Amino acid sequence: MDSNTEVLLAARAGAAGWELLVERYSRLVWSVPRSFRLSHADAADVYQCTWLCLAEHLTRVRQPEALGTWLVRTATRQSIAVVRARGREVSLDRWEPASTLPAPEEVAVAGDRQRRLWTALMTLNERCQRLLCIAAHSPELSYAQVAEALGMKVTSVGQTRTRCLAALRRKLEDQR
Template sequence: MDSNTELLVAWRSGLSGWDALVDRYSRLVWSVPRSFRLSQTDAADVYQCTWLCLAEHLTRLREPERLGVWLVRTATRQSLTVLRTRGREVSYDLWEPASPLPAPDEVAVTNDRQRRLWSALMTLSERCQQLLRIAAHSPELSYAQVADALGMKLGSVGSTRTRCLADLRRKVEGLR
């Protein structure tokens, strides 16, 4: 498999390195806006902007082998920008048939659970937040892809995830 450095050099030379980079990191880049629960349209915008930023900053990348980390950070910044721009509006797809509304008590319980979960998640370290978002929204990613994206050692992904989940569980329980 070609290294990121080799692929970037090939792309700069006009060869097919770009397609290989997109194939390698596409799912990872998509996982970031999905983890922020952006609408499909906003997630697609973040995805495209992330790749555009890479094209614009290609000559300034100092550590091509840490490209996954760079892409996650860029997509995260883009996602946060979209959230700030859009506020907290909820996007409804007008083409989808409307489902029956849940009972008010179900809504209250669900909202309370979500509030406690998000409040607890925001108290975790940045690394735990990123790791748990990727795990929740892109479970198909391998440990190697997650390690590359977050700049972690491959052998520490599972144990770190376990510690982060245990910490999150304790914090959610403390918010009851």
């Protein structure tokens, strides 16, 4: 089974088709919560919720060839919900003995570097943001999987990534 339509029809018909669907898109779905830097437990929750949403909407998918994009968007929404919920909580894991904490200047430098990187990244267009986040957090994904998730041609993934990285470098240099 090559096309998403065939795989989707098989998934609607039974467990073997569902397993093929999960096998095809598992790494892509995992890449999304990883790009949000969620804990393993939270990423697993997002992963399962994404598949549950697909199971609930399996008969309503109208564009099987855009299934990768649908899964990425669903996982993104789930990840954002987790980030928002976790932002309201105070984790006890953050309280560490003073001897294991980095020096204040190390924290300041690292924080500044991260802030500048995220600021520069957020000024890029959405396509570049998504492409670079997927590339950074899931380098094992093939160009075909990345292309499907972003709705672009496989042949343009490398060139687009190169242009996006160059734009990010320029933005970072402009901040100095």
